[in-house]
Amino acid sequence: MQDLQIRRWSDGELLVKALPTVLLQTTCFLAPLVMTFLLTFQRTRNFQLQWTWDLWTWTEIFSKPHYWTILGHTLFMGIACVAICLVIAFPVAYGLATRFKAIENEIKVLITFAFITDATLKIYGWALFLDKNGAANFLLMEMGFPPDMVAFLYTDWATLLGMVYSLSAFAIFTIYLSVSNIDRSLILAAYDAGAGKIRAHWEVTLPLCKPGIWAGSVLIFLLSVGAFLEPKVLGGGKSPMSAELIRQTFETRVNWPLGAALTLVLMVVAVFVVLLFTRLLTLRRGGLAP
Numbered sequence: 001m002q003d004l005q006i007r008r009w010s011d012g013e014l015l016v017k018a019l020p021t022v023l024l025q026t027t028c029f030l031a032p033l034v035m036t037f038l039l040t041f042q043r044t045r046n047f048q049l050q051w052t053w054d055l056w057t058w059t060e061i062f063s064k065p066h067y068w069t070i071l072g073h074t075l076f077m078g079i080a081c082v083a084i085c086l087v088i089a090f091p092v093a094y095g096l097a098t099r100f101k102a103i104e105n106e107i108k109v110l111i112t113f114a115f116i117t118d119a120t121l122k123i124y125g126w127a128l129f130l131d132k133n134g135a136a137n138f139l140l141m142e143m144g145f146p147p148d149m150v151a152f153l154y155t156d157w158a159t160l161l162g163m164v165y166s167l168s169a170f171a172i173f174t175i176y177l178s179v180s181n182i183d184r185s186l187i188l189a190a191y192d193a194g195a196g197k198i199r200a201h202w203e204v205t206l207p208l209c210k211p212g213i214w215a216g217s218v219l220i221f222l223l224s225v226g227a228f229l230e231p232k233v234l235g236g237g238k239s240p241m242s243a244e245l246i247r248q249t250f251e252t253r254v255n256w257p258l259g260a261a262l263t264l265v266l267m268v269v270a271v272f273v274v275l276l277f278t279r280l281l282t283l284r285r286g287g288l289a290p
Contacts, residue, residue: 040261047254057257061265067245071269074242077156078224078270081163082217088164089171089216090209096172097179108173115169123233126162127153130234154236162230167223171216178212179205214281218274225270242266 043052061067092111096104114122130136130153137152152158182205190200228243237244242262249259 036260036263040257040264042257044255044257049256057261060258061261067262067265070240070245071242071266073239074225074266075269075273077160077163077227077241078221080160081167081224082220084160084164085168085171085220086213086217088168089175090213093172093175093212094179094205096176111169111172114165119166119229122166123162123229126158126165127233130158130161153234154238156235156239159230159235159239159241162234163224163227166227166230167220170219170223171213174212174216174219175209176212178209182208221274222270225266 040057041053041055043050043054043056096107100107128134132151132153134153186208187200187204190204195203225241226243227241228247231237231239231241231244240248243266246259246262246266249255249262253259
């Protein structure tokens with residue numbers, strides 16, 4: 001067997017091969033990000049952008065707790081969405097991979113169809129379903145709930161329902177891939193060692209599903225903190241999230257510097273939360289955390 005050749009960046013051939021990817025990443029990600037950052041040092045006057053190069057926008061953000069309250073609410077909704085999606089997705093993914101092999105393709109088609117359906121159509125469909133005169137309230141009142149208890153639309157719960165419905169497919173498919181790749185002999189070995197079904201599931205199946213669980217969690221969290229259609233339509237704008245605030249800042253207030261700064265703050269905080277949880281999981285796996 002030939003020794004593996006170590007490639008270095010001084011190699012001209014390697015640079016030529018990497019150049020298209022570097023240019024694509026720079027053009028489509030880094031350049032807009034830098035332009036967004038530079039935009040935060042400008043100001044608007046009479047709905048016109050003024051190139052002033054000052055810190056007024058950042059002073060505005062850090063001096064008003066309103067923005068941070070909305071950001072905290074956004075993070076809470078994102079974490080809640082991740083937790084609910086995992087609770088729903090794991091049984092579904094486990095059943096697809098182990099219990100419903102005969103019809104797993106049909107179920108995956110249904111999940112995929114619901115996932116790729118236009119987001120606007122889905123959210124407004126939920127709004128009609130949860131409306132005061134909709135099917136959901138009719139069923140609840142028929143079950144004996146008083147009218148004052150069935151006002152579900154235009155609440156955080158309705159927003160969370162729409163987010164979970166839109167994003168749960170990410171967790172289902174990532175966990176499904178992890179469960180499908182589990183070596184069945186490991187579970188049988190746990191049974192032979194005296195473990196029951198619950199213990200084997202907890203100590204063998206669940207740890208082996210961690211890559212899929214973590215991948216789905218990251219995808220759902222990053223997408224949920226950027227949700228703006230659900231809080232606008234299902235939440236009624238009563239408790240907006242950061243993405244909806246950014247949209248309003250750009251479109252309604254026409255304050256591009258403030259919108260750009262809020263965008264960067266949301267990106268940095270979301271990435272920080274993901275890295276923090278990654279670090280905590282790494283320490284726990286290494287036995288350094290309780």
